[in-house]
Amino acid sequence: MRYLLAIVPFAVVATISAQTAVFIGGPPQPPAPPWDAPHLEFEVASVKTNKSGPTMMALRTLPTSFNVTNVPLRLLITQAYRLSGYQLVGGPNWLDSERFDIVAKAPEGSRPDQTMLMLRGLLADRFKLKVHGETREAQVYALTLARSDGKLGSKLSKSTDDCEKILAERRATALAARGSGAGPIPFTPPGPNEKPVCTISMRPIPVANGATNTMPVLSFRAGGQPMQMLVSQISSMLNKHVVDKTGLTGLYDFELQFSMRSMGGQGPLTTQAAGGTTPAAPIDDGPTMFDAVRELGLKLESEKGPVEHLVIDSVERPTED
Numbered sequence: 001m002r003y004l005l006a007i008v009p010f011a012v013v014a015t016i017s018a019q020t021a022v023f024i025g026g027p028p029q030p031p032a033p034p035w036d037a038p039h040l041e042f043e044v045a046s047v048k049t050n051k052s053g054p055t056m057m058a059l060r061t062l063p064t065s066f067n068v069t070n071v072p073l074r075l076l077i078t079q080a081y082r083l084s085g086y087q088l089v090g091g092p093n094w095l096d097s098e099r100f101d102i103v104a105k106a107p108e109g110s111r112p113d114q115t116m117l118m119l120r121g122l123l124a125d126r127f128k129l130k131v132h133g134e135t136r137e138a139q140v141y142a143l144t145l146a147r148s149d150g151k152l153g154s155k156l157s158k159s160t161d162d163c164e165k166i167l168a169e170r171r172a173t174a175l176a177a178r179g180s181g182a183g184p185i186p187f188t189p190p191g192p193n194e195k196p197v198c199t200i201s202m203r204p205i206p207v208a209n210g211a212t213n214t215m216p217v218l219s220f221r222a223g224g225q226p227m228q229m230l231v232s233q234i235s236s237m238l239n240k241h242v243v244d245k246t247g248l249t250g251l252y253d254f255e256l257q258f259s260m261r262s263m264g265g266q267g268p269l270t271t272q273a274a275g276g277t278t279p280a281a282p283i284d285d286g287p288t289m290f291d292a293v294r295e296l297g298l299k300l301e302s303e304k305g306p307v308e309h310l311v312i313d314s315v316e317r318p319t320e321d
Helices: 073-080 112-126 163-179 227-238 260-265 289-294
Strands: 011-014 022-024 044-050 058-062 065-072 099-105 130-145 156-158 200-205 217-225 241-244 252-259 270-273 276-279 298-314
Touching: 044 112, 065 073, 065 112, 073 099, 073 112, 099 112, 130 227, 217 227, 227 241, 227 252, 227 289, 241 298, 252 260, 252 289, 289 298
Parallel strands: 130 241
Antiparallel strands: 011 058, 022 200, 044 099, 058 065, 065 099, 130 298, 156 252, 200 217, 217 252, 270 276
């Protein structure tokens, strides 16, 4: 099971559909605490089972609150430990099939890394989650420059925005609003044809009228982001560890356009018929992630390497409030 959802401080994140734009934004995240770092506790937290089915998921995290709706436990674990799906090993099937709502309040002045430790504490307390870390040899991808002269593609360029100044102004505006009692200021995501400024956005590209058998194509755009952001997104979409070997430093603007069918190495569509599985009707799979990376003037090369994993030792269904 794959999920397009991520914890980002001071932002609202939702799932994606063919009709729904997704915005993911906020300041850069601090390094994740080690998997065995001591847990912290929310001041108060409510956990309930959600029976609405695999429809819209939502997550909102602010300095003093953590709210999720209709989210499976496996996704919550990857968020608490800031993992990609391929890094989480083990656990029963209900980690993907059963969904939960969580409303929690963090102490005033909590930092994003502290909120992560509070979420780990909640998982350990309410779900009896026990885990341990392991390093395993696995297939990885090396992200490298495609050209020997180092020339970049048309969809990757050095950012000209002063993101340090812009993000400082945004934080100051948000703090001033909180101080005046106005509450959080809604952040308007960039439009379909607008370049994100010191943030990132993702949305589906509309299918042409009358088009059939065409997989939805996603556009992931970033403004003023380090290469690690690009590496993280490629890793998430391919569900494989990606190592940055580009040598590129500083902040960049870039866009990835890729088919949802290419995510996680999914193969061609099939249908079940009498006598066995048969290929589905011809379908335009659209650009793969490898195609999207080539548009940046980069390439992905398969190799073996060490990958950090988190192994689930035991977990239980929670006792509801």
